[in-house]
Amino acid sequence: MRILMIGPDAKAKGGMATVIANFKQHFNSENHDIRYLATWKEGSLWTRMKATAVSILQIRSRIRRENIDIVHVHMAQDGSFFRKALLILQAKKECAVVLHIHASQFDVFYQKSHPRVQKYIRYILGKPDKVVVLSEEWARFYNELTEVPVSVIENAVEMPAVNKYNPDARNVIMFGRIGERKGSYDVLKIAAAVGQQFPDVRFYLYGDGELEQVSTKLEELHLENVILGGWVDAATKETILENAVLHILPSYHEGLPMAILETMAYGIPNLSTAVGGIPQAIQHAKNGILIEAGNTAKLEAEIIQFLGDKTMRKQYSEAAFTTIKNRFSMKQYQQKWEKCYVNMEEIT
Numbered sequence: 497m498r499i500l501m502i503g504p505d506a507k508a509k510g511g512m513a514t515v516i517a518n519f520k521q522h523f524n525s526e527n528h529d530i531r532y533l534a535t536w537k538e539g540s541l542w543t544r545m546k547a548t549a550v551s552i553l554q555i556r557s558r559i560r561r562e563n564i565d566i567v568h569v570h571m572a573q574d575g576s577f578f579r580k581a582l583l584i585l586q587a588k589k590e591c592a593v594v595l596h597i598h599a600s601q602f603d604v605f606y607q608k609s610h611p612r613v614q615k616y617i618r619y620i621l622g623k624p625d626k627v628v629v630l631s632e633e634w635a636r637f638y639n640e641l642t643e644v645p646v647s648v649i650e651n652a653v654e655m656p657a658v659n660k661y662n663p664d665a666r667n668v669i670m671f672g673r674i675g676e677r678k679g680s681y682d683v684l685k686i687a688a689a690v691g692q693q694f695p696d697v698r699f700y701l702y703g704d705g706e707l708e709q710v711s712t713k714l715e716e717l718h719l720e721n722v723i724l725g726g727w728v729d730a731a732t733k734e735t736i737l738e739n740a741v742l743h744i745l746p747s748y749h750e751g752l753p754m755a756i757l758e759t760m761a762y763g764i765p766n767l768s769t770a771v772g773g774i775p776q777a778i779q780h781a782k783n784g785i786l787i788e789a790g791n792t793a794k795l796e797a798e799i800i801q802f803l804g805d806k807t808m809r810k811q812y813s814e815a816a817f818t819t820i821k822n823r824f825s826m827k828q829y830q831q832k833w834e835k836c837y838v839n840m841e842e843i844t
């Protein structure tokens with residue numbers, strides 16, 4: 497089967513682009529041939545608008561010219577929804593469509609929308625032949641908005657051959673868009689207290705987003721143990737992972753973050769919140785730590801306990817590595833998508 501995958505350029509920032517990059521690098525099937533159409537590229541407003549416009553203008557001709565059987569659309573909320581809605585409407589005129597939703601706040605996006613926009617959202621969600629989401633929690637949400645079959649396929653990552661975790665490392669890291677949704681400001685609230693007990697530990701926040709606001713807050717709080725690392729490429733990320741003792745992501749809304757899976761694949765324990773699909777990857781007190789979003793007292797206490805217990809660090813590391821190997825490997829991911837594509841063929 498020939499699949500046309502639609503979403504951001506694989507070199508763009510963000511988890512959705514990482515998922516597409518993984519498809520390009522690792523998906524290898526005798527039965528399915530995937531081609532790619534970028535709807536978003538990093539750069540100026542003109543660059544981004546051009547990518548969207550070209551994708552909308554080209555999609556039907558590409559489907560016909562390349563005899564595409566299925567269009568696989570990656571979608572988030574807000575602008576991503578409206579861009580992909582136009583592409584879904586175009587693609588549906590030519591072939592089957594599977595809608596792959598990565599949105600971390602689609603529920604908020606829907607609830608805050610005008611009733612007419614809500615109606616349009618439900619209309620678009622009714623167009624694909626299948627909807628794929630990242631967790632059972634999100635499946636329940638979308639089942640309330642559409643009668644289209646909703647399936648769960650969790651994200652996946654490539655793994656090192658062996659667990660590379662260093663339990664004596666002193667860097668606590670955080671990957672993702674820096675801002676309130678990811679809990680970045682909660683980290684700033686507890687950094688000083690952690691620093692008093694572990695003066696050699698540093699918090700590194702990697703990503704784009706509210707960099708100026710967070711930088712200003714760091715100066716106000718006189719935090720010297722929190723460093724903004726900016727956005728990092730794959731080569732730099734590997735070095736960062738090899739020197740990390742813990743990955744934290746105290747998010748308020750999520751799908752199933754690639755950052756959690758990537759760090760667990762390196763054997764790095766995670767401290768995160770019980771939102772979205774995160775509990776599917778992190779089992780509290782077994783392979784990592786889960787807290788309630790916004791509970792900074794718990795965030796502080798759990799980090800301090802973790803940093804003071806080397807046995808815990810080793811146990812969580814081995815369990816995290818095994819979790820990814822058994823449930824979130826690229827091989828299993830490909831098998832799930834091949835099955836999805838075959839089922840789509842039966843629909844058409």
